Amino acid sequence: MAYNPQLNRNGELQHLLTIEGLPRAVLTRILDTAAPFTEVAEREVKKLPLLRGKSVFNLFFENSTRTRTTFEIAAKRLSADVFNLNISTSSTSKGETLLDTVDNLCAMQADMFVVRHASSGAPYLIAQHLAATGRDHIHVVNAGDGRHAHPTQGLLDMYTIRHYKGDFTKLTVAIVGDVLHSRVARSQIHALHTLGVPEVRVIAPKTLLPVEVSKMGVHVFHDMREGLRGVDVIMMLRLQNERMSGALLPSSQEYFKYFGLTQEKLALAKPDAIVMHPGPMNRGVEIDSAVADGGQAVILPQVTFGIAVRMAVMSLLTGQSA
Amino acid sequence: MATTHPTEQLPDVEKLVAELVAQMRPQVTPQSCFIGIHTGGVWLAERLHAELGIEASLGTIDVSFYRDDFGSRGLHKDLHRSNLPFEVEGRNIVVVDDVLYTGRTIRAALNELFDYGRPARVDLAVLVDRGGRELPITANFVATKLSLAPAQNLQLERADDGKLSLRLAEAK
Numbered sequence: 001m002a003y004n005p006q007l008n009r010n011g012e013l014q015h016l017l018t019i020e021g022l023p024r025a026v027l028t029r030i031l032d033t034a035a036p037f038t039e040v041a042e043r044e045v046k047k048l049p050l051l052r053g054k055s056v057f058n059l060f061f062e063n064s065t066r067t068r069t070t071f072e073i074a075a076k077r078l079s080a081d082v083f084n085l086n087i088s089t090s091s092t093s094k095g096e097t098l099l100d101t102v103d104n105l106c107a108m109q110a111d112m113f114v115v116r117h118a119s120s121g122a123p124y125l126i127a128q129h130l131a132a133t134g135r136d137h138i139h140v141v142n143a144g145d146g147r148h149a150h151p152t153q154g155l156l157d158m159y160t161i162r163h164y165k166g167d168f169t170k171l172t173v174a175i176v177g178d179v180l181h182s183r184v185a186r187s188q189i190h191a192l193h194t195l196g197v198p199e200v201r202v203i204a205p206k207t208l209l210p211v212e213v214s215k216m217g218v219h220v221f222h223d224m225r226e227g228l229r230g231v232d233v234i235m236m237l238r239l240q241n242e243r244m245s246g247a248l249l250p251s252s253q254e255y256f257k258y259f260g261l262t263q264e265k266l267a268l269a270k271p272d273a274i275v276m277h278p279g280p281m282n283r284g285v286e287i288d289s290a291v292a293d294g295g296q297a298v299i300l301p302q303v304t305f306g307i308a309v310r311m312a313v314m315s316l317l318t319g320q321s322a
Numbered sequence: 323m324a325t326t327h328p329t330e331q332l333p334d335v336e337k338l339v340a341e342l343v344a345q346m347r348p349q350v351t352p353q354s355c356f357i358g359i360h361t362g363g364v365w366l367a368e369r370l371h372a373e374l375g376i377e378a379s380l381g382t383i384d385v386s387f388y389r390d391d392f393g394s395r396g397l398h399k400d401l402h403r404s405n406l407p408f409e410v411e412g413r414n415i416v417v418v419d420d421v422l423y424t425g426r427t428i429r430a431a432l433n434e435l436f437d438y439g440r441p442a443r444v445d446l447a448v449l450v451d452r453g454g455r456e457l458p459i460t461a462n463f464v465a466t467k468l469s470l471a472p473a474q475n476l477q478l479e480r481a482d483d484g485k486l487s488l489r490l491a492e493a494k
Contacts, residue, residue, distance in 0.1 A: 012396070029399070036384060036403040045408075046435035291337045319396035 001137045004177040005127050008136070012320050015127045015140040016313050018149035018189040029121055031159050034312035036164055038305065040077055050315050051080035053150055054111040058194060059101070060143070061087045061117040065152075066279060067143050070303070074310035080112075098122065099129050106130075112139045112317065120146030120183075139317040141310075147183055153278050154187030158195060160298055161233055163276050163305065168192070174201040174269075175285050176217075177259060179238030180248075184278050185237055203227035205259065205262045207248040223263045224259055228268045234260055236277040239286045262288045266296065274298045335478070335486040338449050338465035339366070343373045345463045346416075346447060350374055354414045357381040359431050360402045362420030362478035365486060366449055370418060381406040383417075388430035410439035420478035422448040425459035450488070452476055 004021055008014040013026060014254045040046055054076040060068050068084060087101070095162065096104075102113065104316045115123040123142040129246040144272050158168075165171055173192055179185045179202055192200045202218045213220055225284030228234065239255060249255050261275065275287075283289045291297060346363050356376045358367025371380045384402040389395075417431055428446060435441065447463035452470045470476060475491045 014351055032399075033397060033401060036387070036401045038404045039405070043437055044439050047437065049433070050387055315397055319392045 001029060005124070005131065008320065010320070011045060013316050014136070014312070015123070015142075016129060016151050016317065017123050017140065017142045019065060019151045019154050019187050020149070022194065024194050027155070027158065027191060028157055030040065030309065030312050032314060033316060034155075034159055034305070034308045037311040038152050039292060040305065040311075041307070046077055047079055048077060049079050051075065051078035051111075052127075052317055053079045054318060055109055056080045056082050056112045056314070057110050058082065058084045058114045058143075059087060059105075059116070060085065061098075061115075061122070062123050062144070064116055064144065068114075070306050071143060071152075071310055073180075074307050074314060075114075076107070077307070078311055079313055099124065102126050102129060102281050106135060106138060110138060112314065114142065114143050115145070116224075117144040122146075123245075133173075141313060141317070144183055145233035147181055147186075149187050150183040150278075151187050152306070152310050153184050154191040155304045155311040155313070156302060157188055157235060157278070158175050158191045158278060159305045159309050160161060160302050163301070164298060165232055166229070168195040168197050171232045172199040172201065172230060173197055173233040173235065174203055174221075174231045175235045175237065175263065176203040176224065176227070178239050179204050179213065179237065180208045181226075181239050181240055188235060189218060193217055201227050201231065203259070205249070205255075224261075224265055225268055228265055231269045232272055232273055234261065234266070234275045236275065236281075236287050238278060238280065239282055241282070244251035256285055256288075260284070260286055260288060261291050263290050265296070266291055267293075272296075276302055278301070282297075330379075332476075332488040332490060333450075333466055333468075333484045335449070335488060339369050339373075340484070342463055343370065343467040344447065345465075345492040346370065346374060349463075350416060351374075351414070352356060352377045354378075354416050355381060355410075356418060357383055357406065357407050357435070358415050359417065359419045359427060361400075363418050364372060365396050365478060366420050366447075367418035369414075369486070370447065381408065383431050383434055385427055385430035385434060390423075390426055390430065404434065405436055410441050412440070412442050415441045416447055417442045417444060418447045419448040420449050420494050421476050422446070422451045422459075422461050422464070423454050423476075425455045425457035429457055449478065452477060 006015050056069050058071055072082050122145050124142050127140045131213055142149055142151055175188055177186050198217045201221055203221045203224050275291055277299045281287055281292055331454045344487045352375050356367050356371045358364035364421045367380055383404045386401050397445050445462040449465045449468045451464045473493045477489055479487050
């Protein structure tokens with residue numbers, strides 16, 4: 001098997017950096033492990049002792065309150081001590097390098113880094129550095145790097161699909177929106193392929209598709225009505241407002257007209273199709289409020305499942321058969 | 323490889339269940355709440371729950387999240403969702419497991435149970451007490467005692483027709 005920095009020599013998860021290259025068995029193991037964690041939220045004491053005494057550092061070089069909070073809740077429900085580092089206001093702005101920051105936190109007995117960075121590959125760099133310095137007991141979770149990957153979002157999306165649809169191998173899944181800038185879309189496509197979804201569609205204007213999209217094993221549609229016909233799952237992507245200022249899109253009204261999900265377009269999908277969105281939503285841009293709040297939307301369950309999936313990932317990283 | 327002993331050498335589970343029911347009947351009221359520990363304990367608890375006419379639905383616990391060997395052995399592959407369909411607070415609880423050995427599983431089950439609330443009382447019912455305790459834990463109801471070597475692994479099995487039997491495997 002090719003060297004994969006994410007797996008240790010027993011084939012167990014060492015770091016979670018990207019879904020690309022992870023075998024189906026590893027993805028399935030994460031989803032299976034997440035299932036019993038969903039029950040913890042219903043208890044009087046919403047805490048398990050698995051990460052007691054462990055220190056989890058949330059290293060967010062890019063702001064994301066929601067993702068940071070769900071990681072924080074997951075780690076705290078596992079009884080870890082959680083430290084949130086708001087890097088933009090700390091040492092990095094005084095000139096410290098990324099790896100110096102990591103070394104300093106290792107000296108404070110860190111056990112896990114949850115990393116969000118605007119540059120693709122930053123979590124890899126940290127994982128590589130830990131391996132090179134013999135600190136295999138410290139784990140890295142990618143919480144979103146540049147345009148590259150957002151593996152826990154991809155995993156929680158797969159958990160959600162499995163929860164509502166069961167078998168992956170009979171599904172048609174459509175991903176709609178700004179694929180070009182979306183690390184979420186990349187993680188979703190890799191996960192859907194690995195788990196055996198036979199048809200993955202991508203629906204977007206040409207200006208919001210990466211040039212290499214044809215190599216990703218997806219069917220590309222520029223007409224949303226055509227692309228949604230008969231699908232089981234619709235995964236909406238957030239249209240990042242900052243894209244609107246460039247030449248990529250004319251206006252949010254026009255985007256909504258052609259690529260916004262309305263009840264009328266949703267009716268083209270299967271009657272029991274589910275609608276997903278990674279949040280935060282732009283109502284009236286990529287999704288109509290009537291759909292977002294409608295009976296087919298599973299957007300809030302996604303958030304709840306996200307905590308269980310992150311608990312599963314952290315537990316699998318921490319507890320390994322030595 | 324594990325070697326399996328013929329089941330004839332082990333006590334008949336039907337007789338053990340009858341023995342356990344006889345011991346428990348005078349002590350346990352229908353208002354007690356039963357909790358089986360996955361997996362063998364759940365099968366046994368289903369039987370006891372039915373035969374003793376317990377009113378509250380049966381609870382189940384998977385102690386994987388509370389095991390003390392998580393750091394060295396990781397999570398089990400076959401996890402189950404714990405399900406306690408009753409309020410634990412103030413109730414008389416009977417925890418049921420198939421085999422009582424080191425006591426570590428029961429320690430984990432008690433820790434999990436108390437994360438749901440404060441029971442009035444907790445009893446423990448097991449089919450077999452095989453000795454070898456590593457913690458100060460004891461069962462209130464025991465169908466039989468067996469003396470086994472540490473390398474021997476005793477567990478309850480359930481056939482497709484629901485029939486329960488004991489199986490002894492020996493680690494190499």
